[in-house]
Structure formats: C-alpha cells, structure tokens
Amino acid sequence: METVLSGIRSTGNLHLGNYFGALRNFIKMQDDASCYFFIADYHSLTTHPDPSILGGNVRNILSEYLAAGLSPEKSTIYVQSDVPEVAELYLLLNMHAYIGELERTASFKDKVRKQSENVNAGLLTYPVLMAADILMHRANKVPVGKDQEQHLEMTRKYARRFNTIYGVDYFPEPEAYNFGTELVKVPGLDGTGKMGKSEGNGIFLIDSDKDISKKVMRAVTDAGPTEPNSPVSEPVQNIFTIMDIVSAPDTVKFFRGRYADCTIRYGDLKKQLAADIIAVVSPIRERIMDIRADEAYLHKVVKMGEERARENASKTVREVREIMGIKKI
Numbered sequence: 001m002e003t004v005l006s007g008i009r010s011t012g013n014l015h016l017g018n019y020f021g022a023l024r025n026f027i028k029m030q031d032d033a034s035c036y037f038f039i040a041d042y043h044s045l046t047t048h049p050d051p052s053i054l055g056g057n058v059r060n061i062l063s064e065y066l067a068a069g070l071s072p073e074k075s076t077i078y079v080q081s082d083v084p085e086v087a088e089l090y091l092l093l094n095m096h097a098y099i100g101e102l103e104r105t106a107s108f109k110d111k112v113r114k115q116s117e118n119v120n121a122g123l124l125t126y127p128v129l130m131a132a133d134i135l136m137h138r139a140n141k142v143p144v145g146k147d148q149e150q151h152l153e154m155t156r157k158y159a160r161r162f163n164t165i166y167g168v169d170y171f172p173e174p175e176a177y178n179f180g181t182e183l184v185k186v187p188g189l190d191g192t193g194k195m196g197k198s199e200g201n202g203i204f205l206i207d208s209d210k211d212i213s214k215k216v217m218r219a220v221t222d223a224g225p226t227e228p229n230s231p232v233s234e235p236v237q238n239i240f241t242i243m244d245i246v247s248a249p250d251t252v253k254f255f256r257g258r259y260a261d262c263t264i265r266y267g268d269l270k271k272q273l274a275a276d277i278i279a280v281v282s283p284i285r286e287r288i289m290d291i292r293a294d295e296a297y298l299h300k301v302v303k304m305g306e307e308r309a310r311e312n313a314s315k316t317v318r319e320v321r322e323i324m325g326i327k328k329i
C-alpha cells in the first residue's frame, strides 16, 4: 500500500489555496492509502509567531482538517512538534544538505527579499525539515500545491543522496501529487499572484457567506473585452481559474463564451463565482465551529495521532542511526 503524507503550517486559518491545493486531496486519498497528515508548527516558527497564539493556530488548523473531512480513524493526524523524532532526522539529514543548494531555493530567496531583518538558519534549512517530515514516514506521494514543487524535488534529492552515500535502498523518492492533474496554484482575486495567508487576499474556510460575497464582488477586473476572442487579462483570468476549480464545467463554458463574444457582465460572473464558493465553504464552516468547541475530542485526536506517528518515526530514526553507523557503546 502506498504511503501518503502532507502538512500545513499553523500560521492562521486555511484559505481556498490550502483547500484546493492540498486539503481536498488529503481527503480523497485517505480511503486508498496509508495516510499521515500533520500540522507543521515547527515550520511556522521561522517567522517568529507570538507564543501566545501558536497553540490556538494549531487548534484552528486541526478543527479545519476535521471539518473538511479528514478522519482520525482512516488517517494518522498529528502535530509536528508532538513527534520529536523529526528533529533528530532533520539534524541527520542536515549533514548532507549543502548550503549552496539551500541558498538557491526559490522560497528562501523570496523570504530574504520580504523578511530581510529575520533571515534565520531555520528559514535556510526549511526544505530539510520538510524532507525529514516526508522521509520519516517513507512517503511515496505528497499532496501539495504548485508552490511546494521545488521542496519536493529537494526531498527526492536528499533521499537519493542518502541511499547513494550509504549504499542502501532505504528512502523512497516521493512525488508531489494532485489528484489526476497538474499541481494547483489558486490565484488571489486582487489582480496578481497566488492566494496566500500573508498576501492579505485570502478567502478563508471560516469566512461567512457575506464576507465571501464581498471579497468576490471586489475582485479586480478590467474594462471588458472590446473585440471578439480577445486575450484575457491576468485579473480576469484569475477569476476564470478559480471558477475552473469550484464551478461546474458548463458554468465555466458559458462565461468563457460570453467573454469571447463580448457579452460578458463581470457582475454576473462574480455573483456566480461567489455562489459556487459559498456552496463549498459554508458546510465546512458550520462544522468548524462545532469541532473547535469540543476540546476533549481535539485532544483525543492528537493523542491518537501522536502515538501512531511516533511508533513509525522512532523505527525510522533507529534504522537511519544504524545505517549511518551511530551505535550505542
């Protein structure tokens, strides 16, 4: 049976990018594979969150996982920092991770640009910690959005390098995965770029119907097509891209047709998009509220996940120590 693993950082609430890029795939995969899904709270420390909000963020993501349909019976759901073995594997993998390749990582270069006052070693070695998460459970498939593609390439490189250096066939080379299609990048509705927690352009799973409508109706567009079949500008293409993901194929075809023959009304396009997003989000939102209030249940879920994850993790660390020659005297 294949092993599937993925995680999301505990840096706020989940948005449509997290849902369609990652979480929706987690849910689809839990019936057919051995699944590990976790909350990456160590990774979130690279940006120095206020200690008083970190625990609450973990609880939010856990509630959102469960509300969206992750099942603690089918999957191992855990918090990264509950599995200290990951820190040891991270240390061991760091010995074979070269500074040059880490410095060239796109996400690191991006952080250096945006967060120049806090370029810490945790940011530099972020992909190594991610590789430790994945290789810890010897995962084959990692459901993630497009922005994580390079990190997965690095994980494969570290797996290959470890196997070659020690002459073993120990770590599988995991693939970044999206159900049957290419990896997804959900754009923002503010004209450019991707939807992100720190971009201020998210539509969140906890947003009310009213907030979703407001955000969609404010989406950036343009003056409209002036000739038949004219190229679609980036902001309008972003609306179509989200529509491709959330709406029925006939709906998308209809509005694309209206664009092509210059009869499109952006107000109608946005109203339809808002309705289709609300249809996905509102049942999840209602469950989030109930689950978040049930402390005893959340506690039980993470306890169960911790036990299962650690059982597997301690076996991997024991075997890796042995392969690397670390022996008890």
Ligand code: TYM
Residues within 6 Å of the ligand: 005, 006, 007, 008, 009, 010, 016, 017, 018, 019, 020, 021, 022, 040, 043, 129, 130, 133, 134, 142, 143, 144, 145, 146, 147, 148, 184, 185, 186, 187, 194, 195, 196
């Ligand atoms: P994070 O928390 O930034 O994002 C979590 C997941 O959401 C996806 N995602 C998107 N997908 C499509 N469009 C978007 N606009 C969008 N925004 C976010 C991300 O691709 C990701 O799948 N490094 C990871 C967390 C992590 C991890 C791991 C993932 C730590 N260890 C091991 C997989 C395996 C991250 O930053 O996710």
